[in-house]
Amino acid sequence: MRDVALAPPSTAPLTGGLADSVFETADRSPTLPVLARRRETSPSVWEEVTAVELRDEVVDLAKGLIASGISPGHRVAIMARTRYEWTVLGYALWTVGAEVVPIHPTASRDQVEWFLKDSGCVAVVVEDEQAVMTVGSVCASLPRLRHVWQLDAGALQELVARGEFIPLATVDSLRRIVLPDSTAVIAYTSGTTGHPLGCALSHRGLASPCDTLLAGWRQTTAPPGEQGSVLAFLPFSHVYGLMIQGVCLRGGLLMGHEPDLDAETLSAALRSFRPTYFYGVPSIFEKIYKNFLRTAQQNGRGALFERAAETARDFAAACERQRLGEGPGPGFDLRLQHALYERTVYRKLRGALGGRARRATSGGSPLNRELSLFYEGIGIYVHDGYGLTETCAGITMQPLGRERSGTVGKALPGTDIRVADDGEILVRGPSVFQGYVGDPAATRAALPAGWLATGDLGRLDPEGYLTITGRKKDVIITSSGKSVAPSLLEHRLRMHPLVHQAVIVGDNRPCVGALITLDPDFLAHWRTGLAMQSDTPSREAREENALREEIARAVAAANSAVSRAESIRVFRVLPGQFDLASGLLTPSMKLRRDRIVQTYAFEIDAMYQARSRPGRLRLPDDLASWDDADNVFR
Known part of the structure; x- marks a missing residue:
């Protein structure tokens, strides 16, 4: 081994489960605002939920889960966007000792079937009718699944009503037997090759980075004397989102939810919520x-x-x-x-x-x-x-x-x-x-x-x-044996305003290539500016040439950070985007490289063939055939 960095001692060890923080904050500071939710009649107005109000909601829902047969160790999937109900439901499940299986709401039918079957879920909570239909289409292969609860159909209210007869002592007794090393979450990896793997995460494991960050960096979350506030918008189906939720609820920060990642919606939410x-x-x-x-x-x-x-x-x-x-x-x-x-x-x-x-x-x-x-x-x-x-x-x-x-x-x-x-x-x-x-x-x-x-x-x-x-x-090895790490080139490409996404390719190819998608908003703005300069009949051809030049400049800027052997020599601009719906992005917005290469195999082949020269095909490793970056558009 080389390069060792050993850290100083950690914070005090956890003694219970993640749900304890909700109860402890309610006992210590009952009127402290801990969550904020939009007012139904005025979405730009946020109504605060105090620590004691959150605790009571969690308890009432926990009673309903108990009445529905949810017991310690049972696994329950939550297939929903980042919304208020996700947080309440997650902490209610941890209160009764259940394990949460987060699933991104846009997961495909096959993914949903695998997650629910592999984890052995006894229940799944979804948002809408479309998700109910997705789960329903795979129920025949899920013998353990007993419940499908739909948030938008009032499932949580029904659970609360079902649990009215459960005594509070039952909830407390279940919460107190949850140990720090009990499993809290089964989080599935991206699964770029083969089936995704379910990572078992303990209450201690999830609490540890939250408590450490709060101990050393809490003062960065707000000016002195102010309560910190965070707008949660990344999916709770990814561990990064869960950590942000944990930091807020364990640290007494005010947390709001924004389920829509649309740029205008998120921007409006930030302006109205005003996070610190x-x-x-x-x-x-x-x-x-x-x-x-x-x-x-x-x-x-x-x-x-x-x-x-x-x-x-x-x-x-x-x-x-x-x-x-x-x-x-x-x-x-x-x-x-x-x-x-x-x-x-x-x-x-x-x-x-x-x-x-x-x-x-x-x-x-x-x-x-x-x-x-x-x-x-x-x-x-x-x-x-x-x-x-x-x-x-x-x-x-x-x-x-x-x-x-x-x-x-x-x-x-x-x-x-x-x-x-x-x-x-x-x-x-x-x-x-x-x-x-x-x-x-x-x-x-x-x-x-x-x-x-x-x-x-x-x-x-x-x-x-x-x-x-x-x-x-992800390391790419060209046919000449050169190893290239793609991340630096991709980061530098994305710095150009027109470039939205970039994937470096080149395994067993004579040189490094790139698949590029364009930022639709900036592209529209760029085209408007170009149109103002010329309204001639040749505008379309002029626009295409100008776009080639802009992307070529982005490629040249990226290449300036690497050696010639590592530089991008061919590229293709794609007409669409890599997104969650197509399965080319993970819920944490990372590229699924293997799937992208498979999906665009024809375009990659065409990109390299367009620059090959007759008579040189017997020398594919000769980079002299690839002097200029290709700029093939579709």
Whole structure:
């Protein structure tokens, strides 16, 4: 092994289950607002739910679950978006000792069947009639399934009514026998190859990163004297969303729910809820940046925004050098420029996120350093962390006062990180999962010598900062034997406003290629600007040529970060998007690479064939045949 970063001791150990925090907060601070839900008659108005009100709702629903035969160890699936009922239901299930199986609401019929069968669920909670039909179509293969409850049909109210005769003492007795090492969640991995694996996550494992983050970073969630607030919008079917929920309810932060990830809806929710802390995945932060740029250009202030963004990055980089003891900090001229843009630009950008957030967290995959510096420069520092399903989400965080953009920070207290000789990141700590359900062989393979083999590649610097360089299984090996980690190229491609998604390909090919999708909102804006410049009959051809040039510039910018042998030499722009409905994205918005390559096999073949030259086919490894990046459009 090499590169070892051992962390300091952890926080106090957990003594019960996750549901205890709801009861303890209600006893300690009964009137503390802990959840907020929209008023039915006015969606922009949020009504607060106090700790004691939440506890009573959880108890009433727990009684209904008991009356329906839900017992400790039973597994119940929740197939719903991020909504108020998800939280109440999840904590009611943990109160009676049941295990939650989160399923994304857009999961396919085959996925739903596998999740419910593999986990042995006795009940499933869905949102609407469409989901009822999906579950109903697979019920014949699910002999253990007893209940299908539909939220939009009043299922929770019916459960509460059913449990009226259950005494409170029964609920308390079940809650008190839940142990820290009892399984709380069966979370399924993305399953890019073969069937998804169910990760058994304990109450202790899920609570550990939440309590550690609260102990060391609570002060970043709100200004002194204010209660922190978070708008939850990422799916609770992914462990990142569950961790955010856990941090809020264990830490007494006010949490609202936004089930719709549509850009306009989410933006309106942020402005009305006004969170003090923001979180997301890199694609969310990229989208927000592009929306800032597009809005500025539409208002004729594109050049002003770009100057302000450059100043923000320069200012943040100078501040970073100062706090790390590597420089004197921003000079007078830079401070003056930054102060000017603070009054004219940055304050308005923060207002688009509600106006109160000064810190944020990014997870799911590494955040581009330039983007991280931009957000820090406008006054919202983004803590880029690292974790995975098998570690109950977060295992690293940026140390306060020593943050370093471009890394995912250092190991959380109580967690140990190593990097093996082949570059794979190994993890050991209290949040590591219990194993894969029904697959002891896969569990043994993932936990060699007590360390979790994450499958991620990275490096630790002498101070313990971890940098993620890619996924072990994603490394591309060209026909000439060159190994290429795709993440850096993909991140840099996505920094271009027109690029929405990018997938690097090239296994057993003579060079690296890229499949690119375009940002529909920015593309429409770009086309409008181009049309204003010319209304001639040749506008369509002119537009296509201009688009080729723009994407070629994006490719050239990405290639500037790598060697010639690793650079993109062919690319194709696809007409659609990689999305959840097509099965090409995971619920955490990660690319399903294997499926994308299979789906677009014809386009990939055509992309490479378009650049091959007669007479050179016997020398596929000769990169002289691939001097210029191809820009094939459909």
